[in-house]
Amino acid sequence: MTPVKSKLGISRPKVDRARRLAEGIVAPVQEFIEGHTTVTIERATLRLLGADGANADGVPVPNIIASQCGQRLAAGAATVYLNALVKLEKTAPSLNREIEKGLDISGLPLVSPERIREKAAELVKDLDARLAANTERRNARLTQWADKAGSPLIYVIVATGNIYEDVKQAQAAARQGADIVAVIRTTAQSLLDYVPFGPTTEGFGGTYATQENFRIMRAALDEAAEKEGRYIRLVNYCSGLCMPEIAAMGALERLDMMLNDSMYGILFRDINMYRTFTDQHFSRMINAAADIIINTGEDNYLTTSDAVEKAHTVLASQLINEKFAFNAGMPARLMGLGHAFEINPGVKNGFLYEYAQALMAREIFPDHPLKYMPPTKFMTGDIFKGLAMNTLFNFVSKATGQGIHLLGMLTEAIHTPYLQDRHLAIANALYVHNTMADFMGEVEFKKDGIMARRAAQVLDETIEMLAEVKRSGLMNAIETGMFAEIKRPRDGGKGLEGVYEKAQEYYNPVESYLKKKLNIDEKTAA
Amino acid sequence: MFIKPYGDTSDDGAVQLSFTLPIADCGKAREAARIYVQKLGFKTASIVHAQALSENFTFFVAYAKTDATLDYDKVEYAEAVAKYMTMDAVNEFIKTHFNRKLVIVGACTGTDAHTVGIDAIMNMKGYDHHFGLERYPMIEAYNMGSQVPNERLLARAKEVKADAVLVSQIVTQKDVHLKNLTELIELAEAEGLRGKLLMIVGGPRVDNKLAKELGYDAGFGTGTFAEHVATFVVKKLYDRLTSGK
Numbered sequence: 001m002t003p004v005k006s007k008l009g010i011s012r013p014k015v016d017r018a019r020r021l022a023e024g025i026v027a028p029v030q031e032f033i034e035g036h037t038t039v040t041i042e043r044a045t046l047r048l049l050g051a052d053g054a055n056a057d058g059v060p061v062p063n064i065i066a067s068q069c070g071q072r073l074a075a076g077a078a079t080v081y082l083n084a085l086v087k088l089e090k091t092a093p094s095l096n097r098e099i100e101k102g103l104d105i106s107g108l109p110l111v112s113p114e115r116i117r118e119k120a121a122e123l124v125k126d127l128d129a130r131l132a133a134n135t136e137r138r139n140a141r142l143t144q145w146a147d148k149a150g151s152p153l154i155y156v157i158v159a160t161g162n163i164y165e166d167v168k169q170a171q172a173a174a175r176q177g178a179d180i181v182a183v184i185r186t187t188a189q190s191l192l193d194y195v196p197f198g199p200t201t202e203g204f205g206g207t208y209a210t211q212e213n214f215r216i217m218r219a220a221l222d223e224a225a226e227k228e229g230r231y232i233r234l235v236n237y238c239s240g241l242c243m244p245e246i247a248a249m250g251a252l253e254r255l256d257m258m259l260n261d262s263m264y265g266i267l268f269r270d271i272n273m274y275r276t277f278t279d280q281h282f283s284r285m286i287n288a289a290a291d292i293i294i295n296t297g298e299d300n301y302l303t304t305s306d307a308v309e310k311a312h313t314v315l316a317s318q319l320i321n322e323k324f325a326f327n328a329g330m331p332a333r334l335m336g337l338g339h340a341f342e343i344n345p346g347v348k349n350g351f352l353y354e355y356a357q358a359l360m361a362r363e364i365f366p367d368h369p370l371k372y373m374p375p376t377k378f379m380t381g382d383i384f385k386g387l388a389m390n391t392l393f394n395f396v397s398k399a400t401g402q403g404i405h406l407l408g409m410l411t412e413a414i415h416t417p418y419l420q421d422r423h424l425a426i427a428n429a430l431y432v433h434n435t436m437a438d439f440m441g442e443v444e445f446k447k448d449g450i451m452a453r454r455a456a457q458v459l460d461e462t463i464e465m466l467a468e469v470k471r472s473g474l475m476n477a478i479e480t481g482m483f484a485e486i487k488r489p490r491d492g493g494k495g496l497e498g499v500y501e502k503a504q505e506y507y508n509p510v511e512s513y514l515k516k517k518l519n520i521d522e523k524t525a526a
Numbered sequence: 527m528f529i530k531p532y533g534d535t536s537d538d539g540a541v542q543l544s545f546t547l548p549i550a551d552c553g554k555a556r557e558a559a560r561i562y563v564q565k566l567g568f569k570t571a572s573i574v575h576a577q578a579l580s581e582n583f584t585f586f587v588a589y590a591k592t593d594a595t596l597d598y599d600k601v602e603y604a605e606a607v608a609k610y611m612t613m614d615a616v617n618e619f620i621k622t623h624f625n626r627k628l629v630i631v632g633a634c635t636g637t638d639a640h641t642v643g644i645d646a647i648m649n650m651k652g653y654d655h656h657f658g659l660e661r662y663p664m665i666e667a668y669n670m671g672s673q674v675p676n677e678r679l680l681a682r683a684k685e686v687k688a689d690a691v692l693v694s695q696i697v698t699q700k701d702v703h704l705k706n707l708t709e710l711i712e713l714a715e716a717e718g719l720r721g722k723l724l725m726i727v728g729g730p731r732v733d734n735k736l737a738k739e740l741g742y743d744a745g746f747g748t749g750t751f752a753e754h755v756a757t758f759v760v761k762k763l764y765d766r767l768t769s770g771k
Contacts, residue, residue: 172580188637188673204637204702269639270671303642306651344654377642378654381730381748413730413748420546420585423577485650 006363007445008356008455014463015364021466022319025474030327032274033281037506039066039498040193041282042077044244045510048252048286049081049123050092052211054197055100062245063194064099068106074500076507080106082116082123092123120509128513134254135291141231148230150179152372152397152405154429155235159184159416161203163213167220172419174224174232176426180257180404182235183217185209190240190269191494195249205416209236209246214253233257235295238283239265241275241495247283251290257336257404258287261297262324263317266478267486268300272493273475277324284328285514292334295404296321299340299373304484307342307377308350311357312461313483314339318365319466320474329518332367336404340373341393345385349450351392356451358400360458372397374408383410390425394432399439405429528595539592541568546585551578559586568592606734606744607758613657616756620664623764630659630759631683632692633670636706640696641672643728647692647752656751665756676710680719690724690759695732703731704740711741724762726755 006012043051043062053061069077084105085095099105110116142149156178158169163183170181186203189196199216200208207213214236221232233256238246243260250258262280265271287294298314298321305313318337325335339361343350361370375389390408397405407425409417417425445451469477481487515521533540543563549555556573563571568590575587611619620628632648634641646653648669650660659667668686670679683691693710695703707727714720727737728746737745744758 172583175580186637187639190639191673205639268641304645304649346654418546419579419583420544423579423585427577 007443008359008363008452009447010360010363010455010459014459018315018319018459018463018466019323021463021470022316022323024470025320025466026323026327029277029474030281030324033278035502036274036278037073037076037500037502037508038244038275038278038282038495039073039500040242040279041244042066042069042073042508043242044248044282044286045076045078045508046081047245047248048127048510049078049120051081051096051099052092053096053100055102058197060194060197061096061099065105068104070106071500072106074503075505076502078120078509079110079116079507080108082119082509083110084108086111086115086119116507117509124509124513127510128517131251131290134251138231138254138256138291141225145225145230148228150177150433152402152433153179153233153369154426155180155182155371155404155406156422156426157182157184157406157417159206161186161205161207162201163199163207163216164201166207167217169419169422170217170232171220171224173422173426174221174228174230176423177430178232178407178422178426179230180233180235181217181221182257182259183207183209183213185237190237190265190271193241193495193498195242195245209249211249211253214249214255218253218255235259238287238294239297240269241265241271241498243276243279243283244286247286247290247292250292251286254290255292257293257295258283259297260284260287260294261338262321263478263483264297264300266488266493267484268297268304270488270493272496272499273478273488273490274499275493275495278499280324281328282511284325284330285511285518285520288325288328288330288334289514289517293336293369293404294325294330294334295336295371296338298338299342301484302340302342303377304486307340307344308347308353311353311458312465314357315361315364315458315462316465316469317483318361319462322365322368327520329515329520332365333369335365335368336371337361337365337368338371338373341375341389341396341408342373342377345375345378345389351396352450353454354392355396355399356454357458358396358402359451360455362400362402364459369403371404371406372402373406374412376408376412379408379412381414383414386410386412387424387428391428391432394429395436398433398436399443401440527598529598530595531592533591539569539594541590541592543588543590544586545588546579546583548583550582551576551584555584556586559584559588563588563590566590567594603735606746607754607761609757610754611757611760613662613753613756616753616760617662617664619760619764623760623767624664627664627666628690628759628763629666629668629686629688630690630692631668631670631679631686631688632659632694633674633679633682634672634694634696635674635676635679635710636695636702637673638694638696638703639672640694643694643696643730644669644672644692647694647728647750647755652752654751656753658752659756662752662756676706676713679710680714680717683723684717684719688723689763690726692755693725693727695727695729703729707740707742724759726758728755 046062051062156173158166184206186206199212225232235257238258238260265276266273301313387410409421411421530537530539571590577585649658652658724743732745733747734745
């Protein structure tokens with residue numbers, strides 16, 4: 001990690017202690033993860049091997065195969081699909097079409113393990129080539145247009161429900177100066193145990209994440225990028241019951257970022273914790289292999305709880321997310337750890353606390369492209385006050401070198417952004433970021449001043465919390481409401497029935513490929 | 527009393543507007559925007575700012591003056607409650623008049639995943655230094671969170687013998703919240719629960735008038751705190767109690 005001289009006088013030994021605690025918290029959960037798979041991990045695996053499409057009822061091919069496998073999922077779905085490809089001498093697309101029409105591949109006589117492995121090697125090689133080509137294309141454009149890269153990167157959201165409307169808004173935002181466009185998902189998608197197929201034009205508060213929608217938006221942003229001479233990053237939501245599958249689709253279609261948190265689904269969507277922990281690991285391996293930056297969801301802690309009193313829960317979660325991501329072979333440069341500007345604007349010196357928290361995050365996570373979220377909780381409908389709050393947020397973001405800057409909308413809490421709302425937000429951010437371009441290097445802080453004391457206090461409280469979580473165990477801590485004051489029983493929530501203990505003969509060539517590519521066994525052994 | 531907007535002089539009728547038109551920014555576009563504002567009924571209009579949002583969209587800021595006046599005395603609107611009580615007063619009121627705890631179940635229903643509204647009213651911590659209903663000693667509050675189907679909300683209300691149900695609708699597009707709210711009322715009526723329950727709706731696109739039109743007992747918009755909702759609930763239940771005697 002790059003050593004940075006702390007402007008806030010943050011104690012290095014204390015940060016190291018917090019990291020060791022996070023390591024100790026994650027280790028036993030990681031052990032569980034290694035021994036398990038889930039129905040969506042198996043479907044993601046199938047997708048990465050070529051399974052795609054949907055039947056007349058809209059049931060996706062990976063789901064059809066998973067149900068055909070039934071309890072055999074514990075041994076891995078890959079064997080069944082690879083066997084069918086070999087046995088029927090079909091390409092993936094033509095086998096997919098047969099499955100759409102009703103072919104059951106689970107009962108086919110098994111060919112020799114050698115032939116299955118041979119087929120796997122061939123498909124994994126294709127997968128590797130596709131991921132490599134995507135990374136290469138992205139990096140080539142980023143290098144070509146390096147001088148145009150904003151800092152922080154300006155992130156906006158589109159959420160019309162109709163992918164073709166989203167395209168118009170996304171291209172307009174790119175033209176106005178956005179570096180990153182996120183397509184919000186329709187509100188209920190995180191709880192669907194399948195990923196819909198094809199382009200979609202109906203959604204509420206967002207647009208379905210489908211592979212075809214990814215493709216459409218990718219092409220639109222590439223087109224805008226060529227026009228603007230600036231690479232435009234595409235984001236979607238790798239969360240919910242299909243985390244690994246969304247990761248798989250994003251990797252194939254060259255998304256650049258994914259919202260992906262190790263505990264968000266458990267706390268805020270009531271998804272079973274065994275399921276989420278297992279899924280987040282596999283999805284992060286895919287994201288890491290595809291060089292996709294993840295954005296974690298710590299902002300949610302502050303919309304649920306008080307941002308002054310619960311600031312330490314953000315740092316605690318960032319450290320836990322970091323460790324889980326590291327275990328998935330992810331380098332720090334891909335970890336967009338989240339936090340947010342959510343202190344009540346009526347709090348005296350609230351701005352100083354926000355500033356201290358953001359700078360502290362920057363100093364504790366020097367190589368991470370931190371994801372900074374705007375005020376939402378205290379946006380009231382007074383759009384003029386809202387614009388002022390967003391200006392202060394823009395200031396803190398630039399003054400602390402945040403990586404990913406999600407723009408606040410003056411109409412937050414009123415409606416999904418109008419075209420002009422996004423324009424006003426981008427213009428505001430560009431103004432602030434330019435007028436104080438080198439501010440960060442110009443200022444130092446009073447030793448033992450309000451900000452230094454605030455950072456020290458939050459770090460101390462974080463260590464205290466992590467020590468307590470370690471004592472009780474992470475799952476227990478979640479059960480007793482230590483995160484976001486929300487209690488989730490370990491056997492409760494959605495999706496537990498889709499968790500399988502890996503059988504002795506478990507076979508997953510995609511997992512082996514990812515682990516090898518990311519040097520995971522070596523790292524965790526070290 | 528007849529009223530008009532006040533800019534810097536009585537009755538000048540000054541209004542500020544901003545909007546986007548699907549045309550490229552140019553002199554003709556600004557003139558079009560000005561004419562458009564006049565078409566809205568404004569007497570004079572001036573476009574003070576125009577900015578291209580993309581090749582085909584331009585954003586305008588306009589100031590305009592209107593002749594339209596309104597007789598304020600003829601406006602009809604009933605606040606859910608005329609005067610609000612504090613948290614302590616609400617608790618005292620319940621102790622004095624009910625001799626038991628009141629039960630309130632709340633949820634953000636349908637596909638809406640935003641808990642910010644229901645949390646602001648129900649969570650212990652509340653919002654902006656106004657404690658939520660969970661903090662009220664004489665109220666048993668159940669916050670079911672977000673994405674709760676209407677059926678489940680009512681089932682829970684039945685199970686805990688709720689006195690009142692709070693429904694939050696935050697994110698809404700194409701008026702889906704209206705459909706969802708109507709469904710809930712119909713469902714409550716079909717199950718014979720409507721008469722036994724106070725049904726209250728909250729959200730940024732909701733007010734008391736709309737709520738009544740939809741068949742709810744009350745509606746609360748932005749800026750509502752727990753004590754507002756609590757005051758309404760205790761007063762209304764007390765009215766029912768006493769009128770039933």
